[in-house]
Amino acid sequence: MIRRIDLREADPGVDYRSAVPRADFDIEAAVPAVHAICEQVRTGGRDAVVELGERFDGVRVDDVRVAPEAITVALEQLDPDVRAGLEESIRRLRATCANELETDAVTDLGPGARVTHRKVPVGRVGLYVPGGLAPLVSSVLMNTVPAQTAGVGSIALASPPQKEFGGSVHPTILAACALLGVEEVYAVGGAQAIAMFAYGLPADAEHPAVDRVDLVTGPGNIWVVTAKRILKGQVGIDSEAGPTEIAILADDTAEAAYVAADLISQAEHDPLAAAVLVTTSERLAAQVEDELETQVAATKHSERITTSLGGKQSGIVLVRDLEQGLAVVDAYAAEHLEIHTEDAAGWAARVRNAGAIFVGPHAPVSLGDYCAGSNHVLPTAGCACHSSGLSVRAFTKSVHVVEYSAEGLAEVADHVVTLAEAEDLPGHGAAITVRTRAEQTR
Template sequence: MPARTQLARVDLRGRTTTTAELRAALPRGGVDVDSVLHQVRPVVEAIRDRGVEAANEFSEKFDGIAPTTVRVSADELQRALDELDPAIRAALEVAIERTRLVHADQRRTDKTTQVVPGGTVTERWIPVARVGLYVPGGNAVYPSSVVMNVVPAQTAGVDSLVVASPPQAQFGGLPHPTILAAAQLLGVDEVWAVGGAQAVALLTYGGTDTDSAELEPVDLITGPGNIYVTAAKRLCRGLVGIDAEAGPTEIAILADATADPIHVAADLISQAEHDVLAASVLVTDSVELADAVDDALTAQLEVTQHQERVATALSGKQSGTVLVPNIDEGLRVVNAYAAEHLEIQTADASAVAARVTSAGAVFVGPWSPVSLGDYCAGSNHVLPTAGCARHSSGLSVQTFLRGIHVVDYSEAALDEVAGHVVTLANAEDLPAHGEAVRLRFESLAGGPRQDQR
């Protein structure tokens, strides 16, 4: 008989906890980005100083091969699409269609507010000029991440974007062909064969490719990656914008006795197969369900392909079952946890989901698994991790837009408020601010204003 899989349990029944105590009690893993900064800093600095030459040295070291040219040729992109399995192409086309449909409704329009007659403030939404979209390699191939990064950028109106993904030795130094095919399917004509921290640095600083073509730097970098990618983002932030410092993936499931333990176990395993650091957390008011989920995990783990990886993730400190006295307290727990992915598998799941305030994405009921959101729901799967959903959102069209206020006041409109501007400037001991207004009217009048604004 195989050893029984049992998630570690945190029993909150009969306990009153503050928010701080609750956060400390919940399973949480994460990574220490600071611990690798000393390893990543020399990579970033080398690419700042030596560009593509250094990037290719690190590709050779970390990926086992350096590409002939960093930029993938148009012929290679088209060849990857031509040779793509028709079933994968059809699935990608559905994912692209649905993701475009959802993200199209996120577009922002300019809005002009008339504050007073002759005085308006317009908020203009301007897309970032050039963005770098990172698609990781490693344990899996992620064409879905190409879709999730590219679609909102294109929908926002970004004119120039580049996808970066690690070179693969088995493909002659090119990124995985499915990544290339997805890019071509989306109309992306610039893909770089570079991964890891060196990709973030090269996107930040740009360089000259081995064929003397210029690789232009970007203004914003988005997309998930490992701890080294995250560390490079931290080091380059300021020179470029970043979407977030992504940590290991996570799922929380709020479930009661009505949930199917087979579904719950399958969904916990589906996230655990990403990474040994992935977090799988069940929050329930039913001990019977918790026991049944452990039984289902034991059975399903025997036949899952990535058994060792999944078992390691499920037994880590980041995973576990949290027992609560009722679903109201379960909601308090999941809102404190602020999962990247949160499933609601309870009676009246829609009403319960409506009370969720902190999650990257919420999946309602038994027929909305996280796997659907990963690929074909139309939602975005680049989401905040490590509790950041308490204050941050996932990738969206808004990520690629900048709001700019345009202030347009007439002389009369400024005159109406000039005295208040001067008063507030003096209250803040910034008299020159007030003078910048007062002197406008003094010069118009040919001398000092009587009211001494």
Template sequence: MPAPTPFLAVTDLRSRTLSAAELVAVLPRAELDVDAAAVAVRPVVEDVAARGAAAVLDASERFDGIRPEHLRVPQEELQRALDELDPEIRAALEESAARVRAVDTAQSRPEETVQVVPGGTVTQRWVPVRRVGLYVPGGRAVLPSSVVMNVVPAQVAGVEQIVLASPPQKEFGGLPHPTILAACALLGVTEVLAAGGAQAIALLAHGAEDLGDGAALEGVDLVTGPGNVYVVAAKRLVRGTVGIDAEAGPTEIAILADADADPGFVAADLISQAEHDPMAASVLVTDSPELAEAVEAQLVAQVPQALHRERIDEALRGPQSGVVLVDDLERGLAVVDAYGAEHLEIQTADAAGIAARVTNAGAVFVGPHSPVSLGDYAAGSNHVLPTGGTSRFTGGLGVQTFLRGIHVVHYDRDALAGARSAATTLARAEGLPAHGDAIDLRFPG
């Protein structure tokens, strides 16, 4: 019999010197055609903008197989879900929220004033977004942890109004999953919508004159939260009408490991992300062919025991997953920086030292006892992170996502006099003399 096909295809970069751009071209990566999805969902987004709640209900019936009785979830349903929540799950959500809140509170930005010259100051104020829309998906998995990760930083930032949308579920009479509702109630979110997909994003962005309960829904200023490619496409289409956090694609894990890494730990962590979606990416970067072989053996042993083994198998064997062999850890560091993973684990000697040199990653998990799944739930970090290599120019969701920096400039007459020459000279150099005149007229004669 022929040998079974390995879970992870091998890309051998040993003895190859590639630029960052060349590395990006050869590394495994999930393909996400947002442009094609945008064409598909544009009619839905435009219909919701024009017809409001009726269009959302029509889309829910078409895509979710249910026409919710209430687009706005009644308060008694939120309270019922919390009252009926398993006490163990409630305690876990409370612990997760407390840890995220502790990190976000410590990382909140204070107002800072710089005295540029005597009598001249520039103050940086951090002002929260007034109204935000948070999206929590409801596809293959129920994700109350995403309620925590979206809501808590918004609350810490001081957001005045929070509205959360999650898809209606047929088995729950057109309401979002009760665990999602319970998490909302636990965190004090009272405005919850039974809406999913592109129609939910459009509803958050454009609002509606009447949700069917006699009350309007005001559009939001910012939409955050993960979702499938159609949610991502809808966020792209409404960007400009509202702000968005990111265009998140399939989840990713990259692990930089050396010969001393535990192959069982590495395999389990690769599996944990493959569990999300058949398009999830699981990538091992190592300078040890022996470790790669041992990890493959662990995958053979562990995958058949997993609840979602078919999904995991498909993700690990997909073109977005694989093993990348490098000459040494220095080259491995260059590879993971070029890849810019959503989640990056460092399982090497001097893991902390190597982690400190990483420049592109959504979040970095250091050492054998900091698995990505810890960050998904209870590390205190946020699990809404940049994917698809976008960590090279953006970061994960956090308190700063919901804050806007505003410069407040205060110069007295003497301070303005000191800046007058530089300002008027530059105004003339740019061919904008009225700019300079606006300063000069304050000094008659």
């Protein structure tokens, strides 16, 4: 079901990043088709969005905006246990997000010379919530809570129309929107949703305008990711997240049943999902293989999981010791990394590259997907070596506010003029001297 990759005799200079391949996720190949969709939305507006929804989602929605009363009803009809779970997840996420808020940093560089590093929330954001293989209600929380904590004043959310629910957004997603106070919700999916957010939709006789946003966040399939890449110059994006992935670093102390269950939990997302175990123990590898056979057969989505675990993106990687294992997982830079070793916290502290790190046997990725208080919108495809997961910071931008008095300017004026002349930009220097000379004559 899952292959083995033996790196125990690998040369010291081996490229571990290529030793554990990922699934094919060819954004460039999708660009022509997605570019055509984006252009159709840009030029055709609302009619194009409706037509594309009918083509790709199999349902026609004449008014893509979900009525406020439908959002209210969805919450009223929500299973009480699901509501309790959502409310607890929101509570925990709000607590961690509140601690992420950054304050303005003021630096005084001398008399009359001050620079303030001000944090400003983005004005308007578009949040995307997938609804294909599964209605990812948790993604409503993971996108909305940090945006609200950051102080974003205008939030819109899009999710694919569901034929089962008359072309509306899945009711559990709508209920989560109601819990969070998100009132602007659109039954639009795929690349057309990203294009709608980027370009906006003009008003007509029956529908108000959809204002363009400043930033789009949220996971999605290859169509969504490709649209983000194409429209990145038109609108800000969080990341180009691909199929989900889990890596587990484990030794002889790991519990095979836990490890297998956690690999399955992420393989359940998508046939392209990656599940990678990096271990020093042949015994554990064999036990995990046996557990996978048993547990996969008992799961609801066994066909999808089997495809994921059997793909080239998944495998059990044997390493000679934990030092080599750490090098492998750091090179792989997984979206989710679990540590199942003796002194798990010590090894976790040494990891440099991972979207999120789950420490010890009682912190599975599933916890982070829902109620850990962390965010599950994370970098994939090795991007954790340079990018971070979604947070309050993603919904803010920094602005330097420069305040100099005549005295403060005079102290540094000669340096500015000298540097301007070194770059052959005399106008820059003149903008300084016109002020210093004026002050000298007063």
